[in-house]
Amino acid sequence: MNIRAIPKKMVPKRLDYERFGSLYALILLFIISSIASPYFLQLQNILNILRQVSYTGIIALGMTFVIISGGIDLSVGSMTALVGGIVILTLNKFGGEIGEIGAIVVAIVVGMLLGLVGGAANGLIITVGKVAPFVATLGTMAIFRSLTLYISNAGEFRSASSMYPELGMGDLIGIPVPVWIMLGLAVVFHIVLTRTRYGRYVCAVGSNERVARYAAIKTEVIRFTSYLVVGLTVAVSAVLLSSRLNSISSTNAGLNFELDAIAAVIIGGTPLTGGSGTIPGTVFGAIILGIINNMLNMLGVSPYLQGTVKGLVIIGAVLIQGKRR
Amino acid sequence: MQSRMDGMDGVIIKTAGISKEFSGVYVLKDINVEIRRGEVFGIVGENGAGKSTFIKILGGTYTPSEGQIFFDGKPVHIRDAGVAKRIGIAMIPQEVNLVSDLNVYENIFLGNEYRVGAWLLDKKKMMSKARELLHDLHTDIAPDERIDRLSVAQKRMVEIAKAITHDPKVLIMDEPTASLTQYEIDVLLDLMRRLKERGVTVIFISHRLKEVKRVCDRVMVLRDGETVSIDSATDLSEHEIAKRMVGRELDTIFPEKVEAQGTTVLRVEGLSVKGVLHDVSFDLKKGEILGFAGLIGAGRTELAEALIGVRRKTSGKILVHDKECVVNSPGDAIRHGIAYLSEDRQGIGILTSFNLVANTTLVSLGKYCRLLINARKEREKARFYVDAFNIKAPSIETRLEFLSGGNQQKVSLAKSLDPGPEVFILDEPTRGIDVNAKKEIYDFIRQLVMSGISCILISSELEEIIGMCSRVAVMRDGRIAGILEGDRICEEEIMYYATGLKGRAS
Ligand SMILES: Nc1ncnc2c1ncn2[C@@H]1O[C@H](COP(=O)(O)OP(=O)(O)OP(=O)(O)O)[C@@H](O)[C@H]1O
Ligand SMILES: [Mg+2]
Numbered sequence: 164m165n166i167r168a169i170p171k172k173m174v175p176k177r178l179d180y181e182r183f184g185s186l187y188a189l190i191l192l193f194i195i196s197s198i199a200s201p202y203f204l205q206l207q208n209i210l211n212i213l214r215q216v217s218y219t220g221i222i223a224l225g226m227t228f229v230i231i232s233g234g235i236d237l238s239v240g241s242m243t244a245l246v247g248g249i250v251i252l253t254l255n256k257f258g259g260e261i262g263e264i265g266a267i268v269v270a271i272v273v274g275m276l277l278g279l280v281g282g283a284a285n286g287l288i289i290t291v292g293k294v295a296p297f298v299a300t301l302g303t304m305a306i307f308r309s310l311t312l313y314i315s316n317a318g319e320f321r322s323a324s325s326m327y328p329e330l331g332m333g334d335l336i337g338i339p340v341p342v343w344i345m346l347g348l349a350v351v352f353h354i355v356l357t358r359t360r361y362g363r364y365v366c367a368v369g370s371n372e373r374v375a376r377y378a379a380i381k382t383e384v385i386r387f388t389s390y391l392v393v394g395l396t397v398a399v400s401a402v403l404l405s406s407r408l409n410s411i412s413s414t415n416a417g418l419n420f421e422l423d424a425i426a427a428v429i430i431g432g433t434p435l436t437g438g439s440g441t442i443p444g445t446v447f448g449a450i451i452l453g454i455i456n457n458m459l460n461m462l463g464v465s466p467y468l469q470g471t472v473k474g475l476v477i478i479g480a481v482l483i484q485g486k487r488r
Numbered sequence: 489m490q491s492r493m494d495g496m497d498g499v500i501i502k503t504a505g506i507s508k509e510f511s512g513v514y515v516l517k518d519i520n521v522e523i524r525r526g527e528v529f530g531i532v533g534e535n536g537a538g539k540s541t542f543i544k545i546l547g548g549t550y551t552p553s554e555g556q557i558f559f560d561g562k563p564v565h566i567r568d569a570g571v572a573k574r575i576g577i578a579m580i581p582q583e584v585n586l587v588s589d590l591n592v593y594e595n596i597f598l599g600n601e602y603r604v605g606a607w608l609l610d611k612k613k614m615m616s617k618a619r620e621l622l623h624d625l626h627t628d629i630a631p632d633e634r635i636d637r638l639s640v641a642q643k644r645m646v647e648i649a650k651a652i653t654h655d656p657k658v659l660i661m662d663e664p665t666a667s668l669t670q671y672e673i674d675v676l677l678d679l680m681r682r683l684k685e686r687g688v689t690v691i692f693i694s695h696r697l698k699e700v701k702r703v704c705d706r707v708m709v710l711r712d713g714e715t716v717s718i719d720s721a722t723d724l725s726e727h728e729i730a731k732r733m734v735g736r737e738l739d740t741i742f743p744e745k746v747e748a749q750g751t752t753v754l755r756v757e758g759l760s761v762k763g764v765l766h767d768v769s770f771d772l773k774k775g776e777i778l779g780f781a782g783l784i785g786a787g788r789t790e791l792a793e794a795l796i797g798v799r800r801k802t803s804g805k806i807l808v809h810d811k812e813c814v815v816n817s818p819g820d821a822i823r824h825g826i827a828y829l830s831e832d833r834q835g836i837g838i839l840t841s842f843n844l845v846a847n848t849t850l851v852s853l854g855k856y857c858r859l860l861i862n863a864r865k866e867r868e869k870a871r872f873y874v875d876a877f878n879i880k881a882p883s884i885e886t887r888l889e890f891l892s893g894g895n896q897q898k899v900s901l902a903k904s905l906d907p908g909p910e911v912f913i914l915d916e917p918t919r920g921i922d923v924n925a926k927k928e929i930y931d932f933i934r935q936l937v938m939s940g941i942s943c944i945l946i947s948s949e950l951e952e953i954i955g956m957c958s959r960v961a962v963m964r965d966g967r968i969a970g971i972l973e974g975d976r977i978c979e980e981e982i983m984y985y986a987t988g989l990k991g992r993a994s
């Protein structure tokens with residue numbers, strides 16, 4: 164073949180960053196943290212961090228698809244609260260009738276369906292209604308939160324089940340269930356993104372919608388389904404969160420989840436303009452955020468300042484990506 | 489020809505030992521050239537020879553890895569496009585580079601807006617100045633038209649207008665004539681002569697050697713990043729230029745024409761699209777190459793877009809093998825065996841952020857997967873096209889943004905071809921492709937046609953239409969003005985119909 168005289172090493176640098184930049188950052192942060200605090204490296208602490216990031220980490224996996232396809236979803240936080248609340252209501256309603264396990268299954272199914280419905284609502288407004296994703300999901304963010312408040316009368320959804328919390332509190336060979344689910348989903352999503360037609364099309368649509376359309380890709384369908392994907396991950400996260408707390412606060416649950424999820428995706432190397440990105444990057448991004456929070460706590464930094472640090476990290480990540488371009 | 493103005497014989501740009509490497513690979517080696525004030529300086533070479541890289545260095549897009557540039561005798565460091573503009577170098581890049589959300593005059597004056605007072609924009613003045621500039625270029629583009637509604641050729645004209653607003657001392661044009669028709673090319677070449685008379689230096693890259701010879705004073709030939717020769721254009725024949733580019737003797741460029749095989753594959757009846765196409769009817773036989781000629785705005789690309797379902801038809805029928813088809817999306821078109829190669833490479837044809845493999849299989853990906861994509865099969869196919877079209881790329885994993893324009897075009901061709909169409913609509917298939925590669929692509933099209941595929945060839949290069957097609961439909965104002973066959977396929981006859989001297993009135 165005609166690959167004359169130009170060696171392989173000419174692979175553009177940005178690709179390297181996209182693939183490994185967040186991993187390098189994670190390793191660096193890990194080293195710094197273990198030096199800064201001896202407690203950091205303890206297994207319990209690591210597991211704690213992983214569990215804490217898993218709720219927004221799971222959502223970030225779906226968010227990766229949305230952002231790669233050129234969209235954004237701001238409604239994930241309030242959707243988490245709404246889905247979580249309704250899951251608990253369902254659980255309480257059926258608890259007496261079909262036994263606890265049955266009720267849990269029904270509640271989870273209802274939760275998943277609700278996540279899909281929420282995602283579909285976003286997707287339809289964006290693709291059929293041709294509303295910009297930012298505006299559309301800003302609107303549904305307000306709607307989902309307000310519905311949650313209305314249904315609960317601005318109070319709390321409390322589960323009466325004693326078995327339900329075991330799901331979110333449980334662990335498998337020492338590793339918490341939500342962490343397993345996050346890692347499992349990450350593997351599946353990674354394969355979907357890199358090895359299937361759908362994943363390829365998601366990247367194509369985000370890279371240049373016009374080219375994709377002319378290439379016989381149903382761009383609207385691809386964009387629509389990316390919101391279903393994120394809706395589903397929201398539902399998974401909502402179930403795990405509500406089962407861990409055995410309750411959902413209508414005012415606080417899922418607050419700022421959109422920030423954390425989007426931040427994880429961006430720190431993971433996916434450009435906000437879409438077109439490319441990786442799932443491992445997003446996982447690393449989520450863990451980076453978790454470690455930063457953890458360190459700030461351990462070092463006794465005021466919790467009110469933690470948002471500042473998070474913000475700086477996001478801006479820094481984007482700055483580095485911009486430089487590489 | 490009197491080529492230089494007396495007393496202004498000086499050198500405006502001198503390069504001393506300019507080299508450029510990308511990650512250790514030299515794509516330009518030791519370029520030494522003196523470009524004179526008020527000359528038209530041509531640069532030719534094969535795809536990937538380094539032409540664009542060289543002028544991007546002059547225009548401040550890239551900085552040289554080694555070497556020094558002198559402007560007006562003084563050493564300069566052209567760090568970025570801003571510096572280039574300040575010292576008087578304007579550049580029209582190979583790929584259209586306009587803001588598609590803004591309109592024509594906003595683009596022309598982008599960064600140099602006329603103002604009333606300190607803050608307010610003087611829209612009126614910009615509009616009228618833009619109209620004047622465009623009028624000078626003999627185009628009837630409205631200054632307040634949005635960019636995304638213009639054809640590639642029209643965008644090209646806007647770029648030219650934009651480049652000459654600032655009265656540059658040096659105007660660099662990278663393949664400005666690709667995708668322009670003869671009429672606009674004549675306008676442009678005339679403009680180049682007028683600029684030259686005003687003492688402006690023009691650096692001109694083109695694969696159309698005839699116009700290089702017509703307009704250039706001197707020609708530099710590049711091969712694999714090195715200067716082969718710099719000579720006065722009058723001393724060189726087209727043939728000689730081509731020979732130097734490729735490094736060996738070239739034989740006749742167009743393959744023998746193939747006779748169509750009889751049965752009608754595609755029939756179009758009374759096709760209309762609001763405002764752009766009116767009652768277009770024709771048929772296409774198996775194994776035929778049907779040419780579509782016409783001026784810019786004649787509706788050829790619009791016709792292609794209607795055939796693949798991206799433009800809404802107001803009336804008319806498309807029949808494949810005598811069966812009427814509903815074609816409302818490119819997906820429908822592919823299902824009925826119709827493929828399209830767009831004239832707008834970066835806007836429609838390829839994904840610059842995807843690698844060669846993923847671009848090649850973009851349309852035909854279904855063939856390569858069950859549940860998962862068969863990466864091995866996909867890569868094999870990409871390698872096949874790299875060989876077939878002689879695509880020059882660091883590897884098949886390279887993103888297309890790092891390929892030269894002509895090589896991107898070859899990938900675009902591979903992409904459209906891979907679904908295995910029955911009817912292949914080629915819109916400017918050889919845009920930006922060098923003479924040698926052109927011949928390879930013509931041979932390839934001939935092979936396709938011999939294997940029973942039918943082609944619709946839209947081209948602004950009359951030579952290509954005349955050399956390749958067994959029938960030619962000439963379009964004018966959204967209608968077919970006439971269909972030529974046999975001996976009547978010649979330049980005069982086509983121009984008669986294209987300009988309305990012959991054929992049905994519009
Ligand atoms: N940014 C880049 N990074 C890496 N390689 C590059 C880059 N730009 C160009 N190249 C390589 O440099 C070589 C010369 O490219 P260039 O665009 O100058 O060719 P060209 O002579 O303009 O060709 P064409 O006629 O096809 O436009 C090509 O092999 C291309 O792959
Ligand atoms: Mg070029």
